[in-house]
Amino acid sequence: MKPVIRFRCQCGQRVRIETEYVGETVQCPTCLRSLVVPAPGAPGTEVIHPHAKAKGGAAAPGAGGNAPDPPQPVP
Numbered sequence: 001m002k003p004v005i006r007f008r009c010q011c012g013q014r015v016r017i018e019t020e021y022v023g024e025t026v027q028c029p030t031c032l033r034s035l036v037v038p039a040p041g042a043p044g045t046e047v048i049h050p051h052a053k054a055k056g057g058a059a060a061p062g063a064g065g066n067a068p069d070p071p072q073p074v075p
Contacts, residue, residue, distance in 0.1 A: 001050035007038055015071055019047065026071040034074055 002018045009015055013030040021037045028035055040047045 003049045006046045025074045027074050029071050
């Protein structure tokens with residue numbers, strides 16, 4: 001799996017999408033607002049590396065589990 005960037009929409013929805021979409025416009029899955037995917041390191045963003053391990057050997061947050069469908073790029 002590729003690294004993902006996590007950020008919040010203005011409606012409060014947490015959005016996760018692969019880092020390859022940085023700079024592209026996507027749609028919030030909750031409010032359908034158009035969002036530009038921010039660059040890693042921008043305020044309020046977090047990059048998640050799916051195979052990274054957190055302290056204690058547990059999977060890093062966001063590295064699996066029951067996540068909602070990611071937003072889709074806007075055509």
